[in-house]
Amino acid sequence: xxxxxxxxxxxxxxxxxxxxxxxxxxxxxxxxxxxxxxxxxxxxxxxxxxxxxxxxxxxxxxxxxxxxxxxxxxxxxxxxxxxxxxxxxxxxxxxxxxxxxxxxxxxxxxxxxxxxxxxxxxxxxxxxxxxxxxxxxxxxxxxxxxxxxxxxxxxxxxxxxxxxxxxxxxxxxxxxxxxxxxxxxxxxxxxxxxxxxxxxxxxxxxxxxxxxxxxxxxxxxxxxxxxxxxxxxxxxxxxxxxxxxxxxxxxxxxxxxxxxxxxxxxxxxxxxxxxxxxxxxxxxxxxxxxxxxxxxxxxxxxxxxxxxxxxxxxxxxxxxxxxxxxxxxxxxxxxxxxxxxxxxxxxxxxxxxxxxxxxxxxxxxxxxxxxxxxxxxxxxxxxxxxxxxxxx
Numbered sequence: 001x002x003x004x005x006x007x008x009x010x011x012x013x014x015x016x017x018x019x020x021x022x023x024x025x026x027x028x029x030x031x032x033x034x035x036x037x038x039x040x041x042x043x044x045x046x047x048x049x050x051x052x053x054x055x056x057x058x059x060x061x062x063x064x065x066x067x068x069x070x071x072x073x074x075x076x077x078x079x080x081x082x083x084x085x086x087x088x089x090x091x092x093x094x095x096x097x098x099x100x101x102x103x104x105x106x107x108x109x110x111x112x113x114x115x116x117x118x119x120x121x122x123x124x125x126x127x128x129x130x131x132x133x134x135x136x137x138x139x140x141x142x143x144x145x146x147x148x149x150x151x152x153x154x155x156x157x158x159x160x161x162x163x164x165x166x167x168x169x170x171x172x173x174x175x176x177x178x179x180x181x182x183x184x185x186x187x188x189x190x191x192x193x194x195x196x197x198x199x200x201x202x203x204x205x206x207x208x209x210x211x212x213x214x215x216x217x218x219x220x221x222x223x224x225x226x227x228x229x230x231x232x233x234x235x236x237x238x239x240x241x242x243x244x245x246x247x248x249x250x251x252x253x254x255x256x257x258x259x260x261x262x263x264x265x266x267x268x269x270x271x272x273x274x275x276x277x278x279x280x281x282x283x284x285x286x287x288x289x290x291x292x293x294x295x296x297x298x299x300x301x302x303x304x305x306x307x308x309x310x311x312x313x314x315x316x317x318x319x320x321x322x323x324x325x326x327x328x329x330x331x332x333x334x335x336x337x338x339x340x341x342x343x344x345x346x347x348x349x350x351x352x353x354x355x356x357x358x359x360x361x362x363x364x365x366x367x368x369x370x371x372x373x374x375x376x377x378x379x380x381x382x383x384x385x386x387x388x389x390x391x392x
Contacts, residue, residue: 029376066086089251092265103196105127105261121198135358171319182217225246225251291371308320320368
């Protein structure tokens with residue numbers, strides 16, 4: 001019998017599914033998968049329900065409903081000072097992963113080189129390869145997940161078509177600073193390349209920092225495609241509403257790919273997201289403050305259990321170095337083996353950071369998700385302390 005697609009068949013079950021299954025098997029607290037366990041803002045839910053019952057439930061425009069696209073343009077102006085034409089520069093997708101897929105399939109020709117920063121979200125590489133792109137990697141270095149000019153010199157070439165950047169970065173919880181973004185912008189412009197910017201965590205930035213879209217830097221407005229996610233902004237990850245903002249000449253080929261993927265997105269959810277993007281500043285400030293408090297709660301708990309917590313200024317995640325706690329209990333395996341051991345021994349699930357690398361992966365870093373109820377975080381910490389502190 002003939003086999004399936006050779007590219008996709010080469011990938012096994014994702015580490016998220018593996019760890020979730022193990023979590024269920026062992027009755028563990030799952031701090032591996034990155035989604036909140038709250039209901040989300042009640043007024044946004046009400047807006048979706050009202051639009052479902054009283055609004056239009058047939059096909060909306062392929063590009064998205066006018067109210068959501070207008071809200072996206074207003075959001076770009078309000079938060080970043082960007083002047084966006086909603087009719088020609090915005091598009092709604094069925095989740096940010098679909099937006100990413102449409103961008104990469106719409107822009108990459110076979111043989112084009114694509115610069116990827118690792119650790120990277122697990123869907124990036126398969127999509128690049130499906131599009132015929134040739135990946136070139138920049139390996140970020142713990143503990144601050146830094147990179148150098150020399151790293152970019154080694155990755156960029158005359159064949160570079162685009163760079164894919166996730167900022168804030170899952171899984172490393174890194175928020176790129178202006179100097180780093182300026183360096184990336186320099187290389188993009190020098191090589192006449194494009195930038196696909198996965199900015200789904202744009203409102204989940206902590207410690208008084210502000211997200212800086214690469215699109216706002218000089219010379220980058222017509223080279224960047226900015227991807228956002230209602231799921232992250234409104235803690236409603238199951239809704240799968242994403243969006244792309246880009247100059248018309250970039251958005252047009254992406255829209256052509258989008259029409260053959262999901263084509264359109266539920267109109268009641270689009271109506272609710274349009275409403276949500278117009279919420280007052282207090283909502284967005286409280287969202288970041290609440291998640292920062294959860295980050296601090298989990299980080300303090302992990303340190304009390306002996307973990308070395310790495311710096312992190314955004315997303316749903318913290319990364320911890322396991323070298324110390326592993327040595328303390330006589331464990332000498334890598335991060336993947338540690339996570340399998342941890343879910344069985346401590347009944348807490350985490351994700352090995354090496355799963356987000358293709359090469360040059362650190363072997364002692366694991367990712368924990370803190371977008372959970374306080375009692376869930378506290379119970380997980382109690383279990384870790386019992387295993388690593390009480391048993392010592």
